[in-house]
Amino acid sequence: MSSAAPDSTTLWPPGTVILQDTTASTKDSLILQPRPTDDPNDPLNWSQWRKYLNMGLVCIYVALVAEFINASSPTWGPMNEELGYSYEILNDSYAAGCACLALGSLLLIPFALKYGRRPLYLFSTVLQFALSIWSAKMRTVADLMLINVLQCLFGSLAETIVQMTIADLFFVHQRGRMNAVYVWVWLLATYMGSLLAGFIAKGQGWRWVWWWNVIIFGVAVFIVAFGYEETKYSPPAAATLIQPPTTEDIHGSSPPVYPASDSTNLDTLHKAxxxxxxxxxxxxxxxxxxxxxxxxxxxxxxxxxxxxxxxxxxxxxxxxxxSLTTTTSSINGANESFLCHMYQPLILLVTIPAITFAALVYGILVGLGDVMSTTMSTFLPQAPYNFSSDQIGLMSLPRIIGVTIGALIVGPLSDWWIVYLSRRRNGVYDPEMRLWCIIPFLPFVPAGALLFGIGLNNHLDWPIIAVGLALYNIGVTPINSIIITYLTDSYKDIIGDSLVGVTVVRNCFSTGFIFALTPWIGAIGVKWVLVTILLIACAILVLFGVFIRYGKAFRWRTASRYQYYARRQYKERPLS
Known part of the structure; x- marks a missing residue:
């Protein structure tokens, strides 16, 4: 959109909003999007400490789930020796977990949409506690498979429900930082879990990796039960949207009308x-x-x-x-609303380009990272490296450094950038503005993956492999954070269904790659496996330029479809 003030005949697509009052005397006159109500119980109206407390508890949940899913890698060697599990079986158990990460969101997110976020967070935490006990007592391959299936089925919530919580609590100009925090916590816990598990497995035995999980999840159950508040907003009849000045007050013309969803009307909230x-x-x-x-x-x-x-x-x-549940009815009162959220994500996935793009980017980058984790756990215990479980755990340090550097840069950069660009465009914000922030981080992905793959294949010194891991994560963390935020900003009213579709694709990549990994490596070698996946990743990543150029047009052309599915959501905010 040009920087000229919009006219009354312009139709704005979902996600395009007025983010700044450029006529105000102060340059930082941000306009809050989305619009809060006048209800003190509206999560958008909560005090900062209350928002950050809830976000902190969510991060604890995410960290524990990520650690549980990934802490098993350093235990593979001791489990192979004690229980006789082959590395192929261990790979397959991880792949089965990835498949359930894809399936879990399809089955569970409808409950979060209908009954609230709190019961899902609480139930999942209790279940992880029980599964930790089972893991510590594991004896058979059936135990291994069932634990991975159930844990990942319910752990999948950590990949979808968190963005719903962020959208519940935070405004558009804050979501970049919050999603960066989420991605950082997820990846940090993933790698830190492997690091700590390696030392625990060596010092106390591999079963104590899971006994420590029992202790920590036991504490987490009480923290979530008595600390986490519901962020799903069910408005009382008396609640109304805060009435802001119109865009005529800001730009001197009538506000454009977007008919797709009542909650995306472009009324704006003035900074008083x-x-x-x-x-x-x-x-x-x-x-x-x-x-x-x-x-x-x-x-x-x-x-x-x-x-x-x-x-x-x-x-x-x-x-x-x-309260345990916060139940709301659908906007149109349709009886099929609950069940439709189990297949609706797949329809959105293949009919709205931004969702497809986000799913492919997130899926290929996480899938490549999972392949790197699996190959490291398989090859480093063997000659010439002969790493022990704690040494494999230490290889998580470069990954931790990488995700931390990436998250520290991208969160503030992304939010600052959209405010800066919207100010230059008469206050108008388009979600595609965030995609420009991907550019500085793109080179780190191929550089890191190639260094890792060639180093492992050619038996180069382990510091080369470590540098590759660090570089890869410096690139992946910001890109994933930006992609998730782009999707949230573009399609907030259907974000739950959208993220389920993204999660399905993300875990399909991981499942397919890891199931095929052992014969694939046997056929062409680990270097060429990683190069092949990297080429697929690069082909997907270059599409970000297409979305910078045509993303708004895509949102415009799919506005009616967005409207249709937005109206099939559960009513969580009064309509304007």
Whole structure:
């Protein structure tokens, strides 16, 4: 879109919003998107500490699930010796888990949409606790397979429900950082789990890897049960959307109309100063009470958004906020709404280009990373490396360094960049703006994968392999974070279904690669396996240029389809 003010005949696609009031006296006059209600119980209106506390608890859950899924790699050697599991069986058990990571979201996310996020987080944590006990007592191949199947089936929630929580709690200009934190926590726990598991397996025996999980998950059950609040918003009848000034007030023209979904109307929330708030509160006889009558997004004095809340809506008590379920009906009251969320993600996956693109990018990068993990666990214990379980665990350190560097850069960069670009375009924000941030990180993916693959294949010194792991993760972490945020910003009203589709593809890549890995390596060698997957990855990654150029047109052309599926969602926010 050009920088000219939009006219009344323009139709804006989903995801395009007014993000800044360029006529305001301060340059940081951000307009909050999406629009909150005047309900003090609306998660968008929660205080910062409450939002970050909930996000912190979600990160704990994500870390524990990621660790559980990946901590088994350093135990493969001792399990092979004690229980006689072949490496092919161990590979197959990991692949079976990946398949269930794909299936789990299809089966479980409809429950999160219908009954809330809290019951799913809590039930999954309790189940992981029970499965940790089973893992510690494992004896047979059937135990190994069933544990992987059940753990990944319910652990799949950590790959989808978190973005739903982020969309519940945070505004558009904050999601880049939050998704970067999520990707960082997931990958950090994945690699840290392997690191710690290696030392535990050597020092205390491989079964103690799982006994420590029993202890930690046992504590986590109580933390989630008594600390995590529901972020799914079920509005009372008295709640209404905060009424902002129109885009006519901002741009001097009538606001464009987008008919696809009521929650994507492009009304905007103006950034009011403290002086304006006091005048408004005095005029309407409402006290300026920061705890009950107003809400503030406190970042800095010049970037504080304050608006009046409805004093007639009581705040929920602590125990009300911890209710087990938050049930809502569908917008159109259709009886098939619950079941449709089990197949709807697959329809969206193949009919909306942005979802397809996000799924392919996320899938190929995670799949390649899983192949690197599996080959490392298989080849490093053998000659010429002869690594012990703790040494294999130490190979997680370069990966930890890589994901941390990538996350520290991309979170602030992504959010700063969209604010900067929207300011240059009369305050208009398009989700494709974030995709430009992929460019600096693209070279790290092939450089890291090639260094790792060639080093392992040619038996080069282990520091070369370690550098390859670090470089790969410096590239992967930001790209995955940006892709997830792009999808969330583009299609918030169907984000649950969209992420399920992404997760299905992501885990199909991992499942297919790992099931085929042993014969594939036997046929052409580990180097060429990694090169082949890397070529597929590069072919997919170059499509980001297509979406920078045509992504908005794709969103425009699929607007009616988006409208249709948005109306089939459960009503979680009052319509404008």
């Amino acid at each position: 100063s403290s002086r304006e708030l006091k005048e408004t509160a005095s005029k309407h006889g409402v006290a300026e009470d920061p705890e009950s009558a107003t809400i503030a997004e406190k970042r800095s004095p010049e970037r504080t958004t304050i608006f009046t809340l409805n004093p007639n809506i009581p705040k929920k008590t602590y125990w009300q906020r911890l």
